[in-house]
Amino acid sequence: MTTSTGTETGAESLAGVLLAADEPFAHRACPHLAPPRDPSPVRRVRTPAGDQAWLVTGHAEVRELLRDERIGRSHPDPGNRARYAGNPGYDQVTSDQHQVADALHQGLRDALKPQFAARRMQQMRPGVEAVAAELIDQLVAAGPPADLHADFSAPLVLTAIADVLGAPEAERARCVEVMSRGVAGEVAPLLGYVGELSAAKRANPDDSLISRLCATGAPDEQIGQIAMVLQFAGFGATVKQIDYGLLLLARHEADRELLRREPTRLVWAMEEMLRVAGSLSLPRYARADIEIAGETIRADDLVLLDLTLANLDGRSFDEPSRFDIGRAPNRHLTFGHGVWTCLGAPLARMLLTTAFGAILDRLPGLRPTLDAELATGDGAALSGGLPERIDVSW
Numbered sequence: 001m002t003t004s005t006g007t008e009t010g011a012e013s014l015a016g017v018l019l020a021a022d023e024p025f026a027h028r029a030c031p032h033l034a035p036p037r038d039p040s041p042v043r044r045v046r047t048p049a050g051d052q053a054w055l056v057t058g059h060a061e062v063r064e065l066l067r068d069e070r071i072g073r074s075h076p077d078p079g080n081r082a083r084y085a086g087n088p089g090y091d092q093v094t095s096d097q098h099q100v101a102d103a104l105h106q107g108l109r110d111a112l113k114p115q116f117a118a119r120r121m122q123q124m125r126p127g128v129e130a131v132a133a134e135l136i137d138q139l140v141a142a143g144p145p146a147d148l149h150a151d152f153s154a155p156l157v158l159t160a161i162a163d164v165l166g167a168p169e170a171e172r173a174r175c176v177e178v179m180s181r182g183v184a185g186e187v188a189p190l191l192g193y194v195g196e197l198s199a200a201k202r203a204n205p206d207d208s209l210i211s212r213l214c215a216t217g218a219p220d221e222q223i224g225q226i227a228m229v230l231q232f233a234g235f236g237a238t239v240k241q242i243d244y245g246l247l248l249l250a251r252h253e254a255d256r257e258l259l260r261r262e263p264t265r266l267v268w269a270m271e272e273m274l275r276v277a278g279s280l281s282l283p284r285y286a287r288a289d290i291e292i293a294g295e296t297i298r299a300d301d302l303v304l305l306d307l308t309l310a311n312l313d314g315r316s317f318d319e320p321s322r323f324d325i326g327r328a329p330n331r332h333l334t335f336g337h338g339v340w341t342c343l344g345a346p347l348a349r350m351l352l353t354t355a356f357g358a359i360l361d362r363l364p365g366l367r368p369t370l371d372a373e374l375a376t377g378d379g380a381a382l383s384g385g386l387p388e389r390i391d392v393s394w
């Protein structure tokens, strides 16, 4: 049995383990996915920051820990905790008090959840379809080649997030522009714009997110932070998923033809695209000793839940390396699980089905150029990064 007090020699280098973890990312747009070489579901690793951590790659174990209240995003002694990457954005903990962290987290969920209710998604769908059609019109008018990322996926997702925030139609372009700058790390324009929007919503309330937050008496600063969370958590992952999903369809021509003939299959195909794409979860810390898979995770230990490798666990998925658009059920963990489940998942799913459906309908021959294929293999998703551009033709 390994414990957090185990010696350095007992711990693998995370970089070594992630060499295996790299494969699904690198092969995301390829016909064959690679499951992890080491099947132990819970193991000690050394992080890129040089600290000790537990890496959890088993599907059942990741699910179990995501439901376990003895694990969270707080740490009693933040200055002395183990770190994943030494990256302040990714490594931050929400508090040194577990109860404060839980209250903040619940507050975020309560504020955002109603915004992504099924009824709202149904109301939003025609608008999103219209934007997708407009973007495709522009692609067709300009002719190939195009940058799928900049000319289709990114504006589609940014426009939808602007809509969730409550940017009026006439200001949509400005909101998209300040969010694009936010994505590039320039947050002041976004915060300034959200301040203006809040003032407007206080004067003329509607049912948008910002208006609802204003009604609760939330200060501008907090509203600005929530807007940034949405842009940060929602934008990159969804754009990446649209890009990679379309590259996958280009690679799997028989599946693409089947989906064109029988579009109702798209819902399941999308879940399989989500499974093979995988995703990131934030570093967490144990709040008590936890026994799992024959190991003892000690209180305050760093715990990394690998959603991507959990999606490739042969104990939970038949032939996990096979890209199977008919896979059902498909209990992938790409949106997390339990109290941590992605709040924007209903919006993401609506955007993905709309984007894939529109491209299959209008540009069925869409395919990446060679350069774009190479760009998907750079493992950038591990750090949450995106390929700079995805050149496509049709």
Ligand code: HEM
Binding pocket: 105, 109, 112, 161, 229, 230, 231, 233, 234, 235, 237, 238, 241, 278, 279, 280, 281, 282, 283, 307, 333, 334, 335, 336, 339, 340, 341, 342, 343, 344, 345, 347, 348
């Ligand atoms: C395909 C696209 C997406 C993927 C793969 C994805 C994935 C995830 C995952 C794995 C988490 C949990 C992270 C963790 O607990 O460590 C999460 C949380 C979250 N996501 Fe998403 N997400 C996507 C799209 C979106 C969108 C479109 C939005 C909103 C506009 C959004 C908003 C959020 C928020 C607010 C949280 C925090 C939830 C919490 O802390 O309880 N996501 N997402």
